[in-house]
Amino acid sequence: MEEKYAKDHAVATSTYTAVWLALLILLAGTIAVAKLRLLAQFSVLGSLLIASAKTGLVLAFFMHLKYEGRFLKAMLTVAVAALTLLIGLTFVDVWLR
């Protein structure tokens, strides 16, 4: 078990390059959504979704999360959930005031 994680997965150069290309395509996409006023009323949501897709790629491949154990993934989920809860609850407070 420990051996499996100690022995790192070698990620191929082509994989990294593909991820980088995907990130640039998503960047072009986010500019298009904002500038061409595609789905104007959803522009905030759209931009944040694209940013989150980019983050997912960076986390999974560049930061090797895809190859890490369950424990680390669970920990990250808790941290992100805490932040989401914090922002979500504050918004509930603002709306109901």
Next chain:
Amino acid sequence: MGKKMGMWFFLFTEILFFGGMFLLYSIYRYKYSQDFHSGAAEENIILGTINTVILLTSSLTIALSIAAVKKGKNIPSSLLQGATILMGVTFLVIKYFEWTAKINIGIYPDSPVLLKLAKGEILFFGLYYVMTGLHGLHVLVGVVVISFMLHFTRRETINRDNYARLENTGLYWHFVDIVWIYLYPLFYLIT
């Protein structure tokens, strides 16, 4: 696994550190959406986009430098780390020009010009300076730390059997990239 865990714990604290500022941004954006709209129109989208490309590419080079060290290729790894440092510095230089352009037209915290603007715009530019400033500070720290890693890689104290320091530096650098991935649409694109 254990060596990386410490870095990840640190990054969790960083998520909440920047998270607090993102919380402020979203609440004020909700309350003053029109002012945030006019504020964002002042930003230089071209420079912001160039900086985004730079940071995304620097994430690729640092990831490749780690992959190279794992194969025992210290020289290519050093070159890739050098490229990462160069991109980090370029990012900061561009940021310097962006800030200077704003300061020259009188937009900086507490300036007479800024204080005459609408309340939401004051908040927008305040958040802009604080968030991109703290992010820039993280980039600067990253550049310094990668410079040390470059030194260790050249002396081969970082090598195919011992590269945890470089790997953790990479994690930190990618995190700084992720923060920018959100800052970019929030300050430059969403209008």
